[in-house]
Amino acid sequence: VHSMLIERLPQTWDPDTWQGMVGAVITDQWASLTENMQAILLVCELKGISTWVDTKSLLGEWSQSATVVKINAKEYAAQFTAENLEYLSIADNAALSMGDVDFEAGIWVYLDTTPASGATMGISGKWASLDLEYRLYVDNTGGTIRFKFDTRNTADDTTTTVTATTFGAPSATTWYWVMVYHDSTTNLIGIAVNDGTYDTAATTGGVRNGTAAFEIGRHTAGSYLNGRGQKVFITKDVLTAAERTWLYNSGN
Helix, strand or coil: CEEEEECCCCCCCCHHHCECCCCCCCCHHHHHHCCCCCEEEEEEECCCCCCCEECCCCCCECEECCEEEECCCCCEEEEECHHHCCCEEECCCCCCCCCCCCEEEEEEEEECCCCCCCCEEEEEEEEECCEEEEEEEEEEECCEEEEEEEEECCCCCCEEEEECCCCCCCCCCCEEEEEEEEECCCCEEEEEECCCCCEEEECCCCCCCCCCCEEECCECCECCCCEEEEEEEEECCCCCHHHHHHHHHHHC
16 A cells, blocks of 8 residues: 655646546546645555655655555545554645645545544544644544644644534434635635535734644544544645535545
C-alpha cells in the first residue's frame, strides 16, 4: 500500500501501472484542477509495496499503524480501528503547514461507529497538545453528532469551530465526502458534506503555522477514528463551486 503526495498529477500519468487506483480517473480536467495543489494524498495499492511512503520524495516517510481494506473491485481504503490505536502520521513540512493562507482539504470518510456522547473521533489534520493548527473530526455533544472543523489563530489564543449543521448527523457504515476550507481574504472557514451547502464561521488572526505532525485517524494523541479514510487532498487555494462538484462526482 502506498500513499502518494504530489504537487500535481501530470496528464501523462498512467493509472494502468497501479492496482486499485483510488484517485479520480486521470484526465486533462483533473490535471488542470490539481495543478496548483500543494499536496494530494491518494491511498493506493502498488505492486510489491507494503509500506506507506511518499512516492515522490517530497515529504518523507509515513508512520503507519492503519491497515488496508478493499472496498470494491478496484478501490482500497485505510482502515482505522480505534481500540487498536491505529492512525497515519507524517512529520511537519511546508506542504501540510498552513498559516494565514488560503487552503482547502477533502477526504472520503466512513464511520464504522459514531463517537459516544461527549467524545470525538479525529479524521485528519495537525492538532497536538500545545501545538494546534487545524483539524477535521466528528463530534458527539449530548447525542448530537456532527462533522466539525477547527482552526487555531496565529496568536495561538483562539480556536474557531465550524459545524456541518446544514448536512446534519452522519450515520455509521456510510461513506461521506467532507470538504473544509480557510479563506484568508474573507476570514472565513467552511465545511460541507457530499457537495452540499457550506456552513461558515468568521475567524480573526488567520491560521497558526504549527509544527505538529499531519495525522489521519486521530487528534491530540487520542480520539481515534473507528472507520476508514480514502482520497485525501490538500491545496493552498480556495476552489470554485464547479471544482468542488467535480471532485465529489469523480469519487462518488
